[in-house]
Amino acid sequence: MDKIKVMLVEDDPFWQRTLAEDLAGEPDLAVTHIASAKEEACSLLEQAAVDVVLMDINLTENRLDGLEAAREIKLRSGRDVKVIMLTSLQEKEIIVRSFQNGAHNYITKASYKDIVQAIRDAHAGRPALHPDAVPALVQEIQLSQLTPSERELYEMREKGYTRSQISSTLNKSINTIKTQLRSIREKLVNDKRD
Structure with a gap:
């Protein structure tokens, strides 16, 4: 049986070693x-x-260059290389940008034990979103219903602006x-704020 070939893109020696050792134990x-x-x-x-490819997002001084790398890999690779983001970042915007840049899945390092199954699913072409990514993607789908003007207003409300400040x-x-x-509110039935 041919093995699934995995590349680790990670700047932290601890995570390089830990992931390489864990994955080496899989037949x-x-x-x-x-x-x-x-x-x-x-x-x-x-x-x-x-x-x-298991891709960390911050490879150089918190510059989010793993996002750029994922995009380049998807654009430059003549093959169907699957990119799984494996990072400690949990911000909604970064999760969404990862998928916009071609990521197949997104897993936080706190859930790294799930990476083996994620690799197998990605290689088999099975769409499988890790629970770490689902809330951000669901919210982004809901927010896509908003006009640009509504989106701007929504984001200001999320940042704590009052109606008067927004006005x-x-x-x-x-x-x-x-x-x-x-x-x-009518478009986002789950949002009870006014």
Whole structure:
């Protein structure tokens, strides 16, 4: 049986070692390459046959370059390489951007024990979203119903702006803000805020 070839893209030596050792214990997986930077990963992928990439998001000083690397891998790879984000970050925007950049799945390092099954699912082409990513994606789908103006207002409310502050910032009347908030509530049936 051919093993699933996995590349680790991780700058932390602890996680490189831990993941490589854990995956080496699986009979159907082989860690074929370990890269610690975006450029190194993209270069290796041009030369090597890899099935699944485990990608950390912050490879260099919190610059989110793992997101860029995922996008480049999906654009430059002639093969159907699956990218699984494996990171400690849990911000909704980063999760959504990961999928927009071509990620097949998103798992936090707190849930790293689930990575083996995620690799197998990705390699088999089975769509499987890890529970770490689901809330952010569900919310993003719900928010996609909003107009750009409503989205801006929604995000201001989430940041704690009052109606008066929103009215002043957006140069809209309080009545317009109330109407838009009502429209947002109708579109987002789960959001009870007014």
